[in-house]
Amino acid sequence: MLPLRNKHSPQVLRCDAAMRSQGRGRLPSIHGMQTRRSQQGESPPSWQMIGASKSANYNQQMQKQMGWSDPYQYYPDRGLYYHEVAPNLFCGSQPQSPDDIQRLRQNVGIGTVVNLQQDKDFAYWNVDHGAHQHRASEIGLNIIRCPAQDFDPDSLRAIIPSAVRSVQQALGRGEKVYVHCTAGLGRAPGVCIAHIFWFQEKTLDEAYNHLTSIRPCGPKRESIRGATFDVLRGGTGENLIHLPPNAFDNVSRDERAEIQRRILA
Numbered sequence: 001m002l003p004l005r006n007k008h009s010p011q012v013l014r015c016d017a018a019m020r021s022q023g024r025g026r027l028p029s030i031h032g033m034q035t036r037r038s039q040q041g042e043s044p045p046s047w048q049m050i051g052a053s054k055s056a057n058y059n060q061q062m063q064k065q066m067g068w069s070d071p072y073q074y075y076p077d078r079g080l081y082y083h084e085v086a087p088n089l090f091c092g093s094q095p096q097s098p099d100d101i102q103r104l105r106q107n108v109g110i111g112t113v114v115n116l117q118q119d120k121d122f123a124y125w126n127v128d129h130g131a132h133q134h135r136a137s138e139i140g141l142n143i144i145r146c147p148a149q150d151f152d153p154d155s156l157r158a159i160i161p162s163a164v165r166s167v168q169q170a171l172g173r174g175e176k177v178y179v180h181c182t183a184g185l186g187r188a189p190g191v192c193i194a195h196i197f198w199f200q201e202k203t204l205d206e207a208y209n210h211l212t213s214i215r216p217c218g219p220k221r222e223s224i225r226g227a228t229f230d231v232l233r234g235g236t237g238e239n240l241i242h243l244p245p246n247a248f249d250n251v252s253r254d255e256r257a258e259i260q261r262r263i264l265a
Contacts, residue, residue: 015145015146015163015165055075072218074093074183076093076096080092080103081184085215086195086196086200088171088177089171089179089192090108090110090176090178090179091184092179092180092188093182094115094181095132098134102139104141105136105139106139108176108178111140111176112176113141113178114146114170114177114179114180115129115144115145116145116187116188117147117182118149121150142170142175144166146162147159148187151186153220154223154237156187156220156223157227160191160223161227161231164198164199165263167195168260168263169264185219186218186219189212189215189217190219190224193224194224194228198228198259198263199260204250208224222240225240225248225249226240228248228259232259
């Protein structure tokens with residue numbers, strides 16, 4: 001059973017417990033999709049202390065762990081980089097400062113942020129998450145944490161159901177949702193693809209191709225397939241090697257309804 005969120009109890013918890021309070025905002029979309037990057041000079045002062053070497057090391061590790069022959073790159077000095085991958089659903093890179101949190105609220109109208117980073121990610125990038133939470137509480141933005149290990153497909157698989165639940169609950173309240181990890185290239189798009197797969201009439205391949213055609217990235221497809229198995233069969237990370245390679249690439253109408261029921265139960 002996924003943890004329940006009481007919308008009347010504004011607590012800072014992991015997954016499905018939002019920071020106070022609930023936000024609202026509207027921003028006209030362009031052809032239903034948006035792509036934004038912070039203006040030059042908007043990157044936080046902490047970047048100056050991080051140095052380009054950390055970015056280079058991170059990109060090298062990302063290429064190795066994700067198995068990308070033509071690796072996608074993360075450039076934190078360029079600020080927020082995100083796309084609207086479905087109506088009111090945004091996928092992007094990490095906010096690095098309280099000002100980034102404010103930009104998401106004021107410039108984009110984000111009401112809920114689903115943060116997939118672990119504490120060690122904050123430490124590596126010198127991100128003061130407590131300051132982010134404080135700013136969010138001041139401006140009426142929810143922050144929900146669903147931590148997953150970077151570059152770990154099994155860890156991503158484990159948190160996808162709870163993260164998708166947080167996304168769907170916020171969308172159901174009429175909010176715009178921003179899902180992010182560090183670079184917005186693995187964990188965050190994985191969660192967004194799972195949401196599109198489970199809550200729209202799309203196969204896994206269609207959902208995957210839809211998102212990656214908007215936001216170039218390479219999330220682990222098997223994490224989403226595994227999470228689909230877990231929700232439908234009550235699994236907890238079981239190896240799917242005994243199943244056909246296309247198992248859980250698609251679901252019937254009844255299975256999709258059952259996924260939605262279990263996610264929101």
